[in-house]
Amino acid sequence: MTSSPSEATAHPLQEYADSVAEVVGGTARITFDTIKVEVEPKDWVEAHTKARDDLDLVYFSFLSAVDWANEVEAGDPLSEKVEERFEVLTTVSDLTEGRRVTFSTSLDKEGASIDSLVEVYAGANWHEREAAEMFGIDFKGHPNLIALYLPDAFIGNPLRKSYPLLSREVKPWPGTVDVESMPEKTEPSTENPEA
C-alpha cells in the first residue's frame, strides 16, 4: 500500500512479469502491483501447466470471470465503449516468496467456452462451476459442471451485466436520496364504524 504504482516507469515486478510471459507465451503488464498475463484461449490449459511445472506457481487462488458489456441492467455503465466479451481470470501463486500471477483470457460472448483447468489444478473444480452458472461459460472437460450455488430450476446467469437485480425491479434502491415516501400515517379513526 505504500508504493505508488505507475505503469510507465520500471516496476520492481517487471522483470519477473516478463519472464512469466515468455515461459507461458503471453503478454504481461503490471496493474497496481498485480502481474496480469494475457494468453490466448487455445493456450489456456498449456499456460497454466507451464506456470505450475516450470514456474513453481503451484497454489491455485481463484478463477472467475468479468462481463465486459456496454449495456448494463444493474450498476453503473462503463464510461467508455468496450469490446463485448467475457474475460476469464485466474490467480496462481508460489508458496515460498509469495509471487502471484493473474492469468487472463478473452472469450466471445456467443457460446463462450474454454477448456477446464481441473486436470492442472484440482481446486478449479468449484470455481469453474461457479463461473459457469454465474456467467454461462462452458468449461470443456469439466467432470461435473452442475450448479454450485443456485437452485436446479434457476434460469439465467446472475453475474452477467444483462441480468437485472430482481429485488430492485420490485422495490427501488432505498439507499439513494429518499426515492420512496414513507407509508402515510393514518390517524386512528374517531368514527364508530358500526354507527
Added chain:
Amino acid sequence: MSIEADAVRHLAEAQVSVELETEDMTLNIGPQHPSTHGVLRLVARVDGERAYDVKPVIGYMHRGYEKLSEVRTYPQITALINRIDWVSGYANEIPFVVAAEKLMEIEVPERAQYIRLILTEMARISSHLMFLAAYPLELGAGTPLFFALRERERVLDLIEGVTGGRFHPNFNRIGGVKPAAGSGSTSRKVAQDLPAGFLDGTRFAMDKVLSVCDDIENLVAGNEIILARTKGIGIIPKEIIAAYGVSGPTMRASGIPFDLRKVENYLPYDRFDFDVPVGETGDSWDRWWVRFEETRQAAMIVQQAIDGIPPSGPLQAKVPKVIKVPKGETYVRAENPKGEMGYYLISDGGQGPYRLKIRSSSFSNISILPWILEGALVPDIIAIMGSLDFVLGDVDR
C-alpha cells in the same frame, strides 16, 4: 445331545454358509447440523462404517455479494463484506479497503495502520478461540469451551468498544479508520481517537489470552481421547493442499510454512517479530495445534503493536467527500484467520466497483471435502470437518 442343542448347531452351520449381503446406504448430513457451522449439506454413500463419494451441497446461504457490490458505493461495501466470515468480521474489510486505497494511491496514516493491525489480530484471536472451544466440543470435550469463550468475550468487548460492533464492526474507511465510538464529542469537532483505556485493557486481555492458552493446552493436549480421535485422522498431503488452493492454518498444518503476513505488505507486519507455526503430518491434530499456536503468536503481535503504536496522529488520510476510485484493477489478498482472503477489484472510475471478485478462504478450504472424506469412517467425518474450521458465510458469500 438333546434335540434342541442339535438344532442350534445346525442353525449355526447354516448361517456360516450364507454369504452376507451388504447394501450401500445414502447418508444425508445437514444442512441443519450443529457441526457444520452454518448450513452445509453432505450426501455420502456409506458402505458399512465408511463413507464414499461425499458430495458437499452448498449455496443455502448464497447472498450474491458479488452482484450486490456492483450496485453499491465503496463505503457501503465494507458493511456487506463484514458478513462474509462473521467470526472474524473485522479482518474481511482489510483487503478490500487496501485494494481501493491502492487504486486511489492513498497512503494510510501510521496510527490507523497500527489500529487496523491490532484489530485484525484481535479478530484472529476471537476466530481461533472459537475454534479452540468448538472443536473439542465436537469431539465430546465440553470444558475447553468455557475457558476459551470467556476470554473471547473479553476480546469482543474490546473490539466493540472501539468499533461499536462485536461481529460486524464496519470500522474501516477508505484512507484510514472510522473515528472510534465512545471517545470525544461529536459536537465539539475534536478529533476522535481510541476510547480511553483501550490500549491498557487490550494489554490485559492479551495476558489473559496467553494464560487461557496454557489452560486449554493442559485440558486438550494431554487428553487421550482427543488425541486418539485426531492424530492420523484426515491427513492432507502438501501437493493436494496447493492444487486445491487450501490456505491458512490448514495449509500450514500440512508442513508448508507460508503466511501472507510475511510476504504481502497490506499491513506493517514486517515490523513485528512473530513465528509461523507449522505442522508435521497434516492431520486433524496438527490443524488444531497450528491454530492454537497462532493464537499465542497473535496475542504477542498485539502486545508488540501496543508498544509500538504512535501515541498520536491522524486516523484518516485526506480523501474526497464522495469516494470515486480511479480506473484500474488489482488483486489484494490478506492472511485471514481462516486463510487467504482476497478481492479482485475492477474500477471504472465510478462510485462503486465495476466488478468485485471475492476470494474467500473457506470456499477453497472445503472444496477438498470430497477428497479428504473418501473412505473415512463415519464417526471421523465430524472430526475431520471440524478441523477444517470453516464458516458457511465464507463459503457461500
